[in-house]
Amino acid sequence: MADESLPQQLARQIRRDILRGKLVPGAPIKERDSASELGVSRTPMREAIRILAQEGLVYLRPSRSPIVAAPSIKEVVDQVELLILLETRSAELVCQFASDREIASIADIVRLMSERFDATDPLDMFEVDMSFHSAIAKASHNAPIAETHQRYLQRVWRARYMAAVQKRNRDKVVCEHREIADALAERDTAAAAHTIHGHLSHLVSDIRNALEAENAEQTGKARKSGRPE
Amino acid sequence: MADESLPQQLARQIRRDILRGKLVPGAPIKERDSASELGVSRTPMREAIRILAQEGLVYLRPSRSPIVAAPSIKEVVDQVELLILLETRSAELVCQFASDREIASIADIVRLMSERFDATDPLDMFEVDMSFHSAIAKASHNAPIAETHQRYLQRVWRARYMAAVQKRNRDKVVCEHREIADALAERDTAAAAHTIHGHLSHLVSDIRNALEAENAEQTGKARKSGRPE
DNA sequence: GTCTCAGTTTTGGTATACCAGAATGGATTG
């Protein structure tokens, strides 16, 4: 299990805490405390925090504690905007360059998703959903595009998850995924780009709704507990 | 001058050494040596190396010295491919969302470039060239796009520089830049995207030529010095 | 009662010491 460096392990641990909501946006991450809590020294923990910072999950402030990122709605939407751009282009590249093998494995993910439709934990289900999109980016055979896609997919993970659990529209998602996979299988560049673009465009409004709902709830709570924004 | 953290200063120093060719691709960067050379301890130097690693200028190897990146031609081309995607989209977004002020400052860069046409150090000239492209990405008002663009612009800096000094086609570059700036000024989305795309597509072949030339030279040298590849 | 300011504490930034794994070089053996 140690094929991952210590800082990467630490980063992964904290990342999970952030994405699952154990660490709330705005919370400080003190390197001393976090380090001793996980039984390591400050040096690797420091490096772990840098990793998360460059992933955009925490903000670094000069001479201050890093804090968990609290992206505004516009920031998240902009990130999804970039994902749309990358994934649409990926779809085109997949049609041109991916092997039949790779395209088949993308279709497999759709199948897996529709089979386990309602049996699994929503979080597991969600990871499958994300892996579908990752697989497309990876099959583009353009490493920088795949890397960047992966990076921003991580970053909007939380927002997408919230959107997914709010709107229980899994059947529509599976249907759209299937359309995308079909277009890729036929190597129909235009159709693939179009269906991907449509699928992700829906996502933007879903995410916007989910985040607005959350914000409203948050400010409501804050007002109640006597700490108005 | 100290509004930049120590690791960032160190990273900048080494970055210049790499881009100017003082540190050749494949050369190891030992954190002890580099640190003492610049009179600092290993900790900030270590962090500086991480910065360069995430910029893609050096490769990190587990339990080995980091080395100066030696990207293959395909890797560089893929990176430029991503830049084309981002910058083309940026041009569209600029037409939609940028302020007149921002568009004007882009035009200013073109003017600056044509004025100082042949007077300046090629490296300075080149930084102006890069700042033109950065300015477009930044004016897209989409931070993730601008960040990613900046990241990969840094990464292909060396390849672009070599392409630029090899082909002394500065006048064509300035001309194309002017066309782009004009399209943006008129907020002509289609024209802006088209001119940007064309400009950068030329770059791909220039870079490919420059790198192939360099590779040929390298292997020639290696063979001569009795260390065939 | 509130504002201010100094002393203390907390925190990130940096330097240094220690450790383990990899590389290297030389001696030994076939």
Add this chain to the structure above:
DNA sequence: CAATCCATTCTGGTATACCAAAACTGAGAC
């Protein structure tokens, strides 16, 4: 003479100690 193996050394990874700046707190003055 070549190949191999062991010891030395070199290098990155980690832990710890120290420093300076920012923040908190509490006492004092207005």
